[in-house]
Amino acid sequence: MIAEHVAFGIIAAVMIAAAFRVVTTRDIVHAALYLVIVLAGVAALFLLVGAEFAGITQVLIYIGAVIVLFLFGIMLTRSDFDDDEETDHKHKFPATLTAALLLAVMIVALVDRFGNDKLPNNLTPQTTAQVSDELFSQFIVPFEAVSVLLLAALIGAIVIARREEGG
Amino acid sequence: MYLNAMLLLAAILFCIGVYGVLARRNGVLVLMSIELILNAVNINLIAFGAFHTTIIGQIFTLFVITVAAAEVGVGLAIVLLLYRNRRSIDLHQVDLMRG
Numbered sequence: 001m002i003a004e005h006v007a008f009g010i011i012a013a014v015m016i017a018a019a020f021r022v023v024t025t026r027d028i029v030h031a032a033l034y035l036v037i038v039l040a041g042v043a044a045l046f047l048l049v050g051a052e053f054a055g056i057t058q059v060l061i062y063i064g065a066v067i068v069l070f071l072f073g074i075m076l077t078r079s080d081f082d083d084d085e086e087t088d089h090k091h092k093f094p095a096t097l098t099a100a101l102l103l104a105v106m107i108v109a110l111v112d113r114f115g116n117d118k119l120p121n122n123l124t125p126q127t128t129a130q131v132s133d134e135l136f137s138q139f140i141v142p143f144e145a146v147s148v149l150l151l152a153a154l155i156g157a158i159v160i161a162r163r164e165e166g167g
Numbered sequence: 168m169y170l171n172a173m174l175l176l177a178a179i180l181f182c183i184g185v186y187g188v189l190a191r192r193n194g195v196l197v198l199m200s201i202e203l204i205l206n207a208v209n210i211n212l213i214a215f216g217a218f219h220t221t222i223i224g225q226i227f228t229l230f231v232i233t234v235a236a237a238e239v240g241v242g243l244a245i246v247l248l249l250y251r252n253r254r255s256i257d258l259h260q261v262d263l264m265r266g
Contacts, residue, residue, distance in 0.1 A: 004168055005168060008168060008172060008173075012172070012176045015176065015180065016176070016179055016180070016183075019179075019180050019183045019184075019203055020183055022183075022187065022196075022199060022200070022203065023183055023184075023186055023187030023190070023191065023196075023200055023203075028193060028195060028196055031196055031199060032199065035199050035202065035203075038180070038203065038206065039202075039206065042206045042209065042210060045173065045176075045210060045213070046209075046213055046228075049173075049213060049214065049217040050217065051213045051216065051217070051224070051225045051228070053225060053229070054209075054213060054225045054228045054229060054232075057229060057232055058209075058232065061232050061233075061236055062202075062206075062232070062235075065236065066202065066235070066236060066239050069239055069240065069243055070195065070198070070199060070239070070243070072243075073195050073198075073243040073246060073247065074195055076247055076250070077194075077195065077246060077247065077250040077256045078250075091189060091190055092190050094189070095185075095186050095189035095190035096186060096190070098185065098186075098189060099182040099183070099185045099186035099189070100182070102181075102182050102185060103178060103179065103182040106178040106181070106182070107175060107178060110171055110174045110175060110178060111171065114170050114171050114174060115171060117169070117170040117171070117218065118168065118169055118170060119168045119169070119170055119173075119214075119217050119218055120217070120218070120220055123217055124220075126216070126222045126225055130222050131222060131225055131226065131229075134222050134223070134226055135226055135229070139226055142230060146230055146233050146234065149233075149234065149237055150233060150236075150237050152237075153237030153238075153240050153241050154237075154240065156241050156244070157240040157241050157243075157244040158244075160241065160244040160245060160247075160248055161243075161244035161247050161248060163251075
């Protein structure tokens with residue numbers, strides 16, 4: 001039990017610090033690498049509460065694919081901001097205010113509603129077999145819909161990013 | 168472990184993501200902030216799935232991960248197109264539809 005708390009505390013602290021660096025760091029490549037830490041923390045949390053397939057998928061899809069996509073996006077676009085320009089100083093205060101107010105509202109609501117609720121003590125791992133049973137019986141229609149969505153996004157991305165002929 | 172520990176962590180990540188979307192001018196960084204927001208949602212889904220001892224939270228998380236991957240693909244394609252046309256990914260220069 002104690003080990004679980006300690007592990008959660010460490011993961012949470014690292015994740016919050018890294019997430020903060022993602023939105024404040026000036027070097028965009030560093031932002032992508034800090035994002036890796038946040039995503040790895042999310043995967044660790046998933047494993048901590050026994051969601052094994054979601055944890056593995058998080059590592060494969062996010063850290064494996066999405067980050068590489070981001071790094072290619074960074075390499076293909078040159079950001080020509082001066083150091084001070086990159087964070088928008090005119091919008092910095094309203095953005096901070098909005099985020100802080102949103103956080104305050106969410107904390108009040110969460111503490112008020114779920115203040116005493118505890119996760120079950122004996123968290124049994126939700127196995128991949130259970131996930132696939134559920135996915136291919138009850139959720140087969142959303143599964144097919146999401147595969148069509150992926151195909152549409154793939155074609156859409158190619159069409160958008162393709163260089164026009166002779167253009 | 169308290170359920171709120173995970174929910175509050177997700178709330179903090181969500182708000183950091185919101186700050187990033189609002190305050191940054193770099194198109195790629197705004198997409199990264201959106202990833203932070205989506206991951207906060209995923210933490211909530213997994214936490215509630217564990218709380219109610221149901222597997223549906225995990226299933227929903229898988230769908231969100233899939234949609235997020237598709238979103239990044241299309242989003243980065245749009246940013247690339249923007250860069251090709253404007254030689255910049257400064258979102259302040261994207262004002263064609265400003266009234």
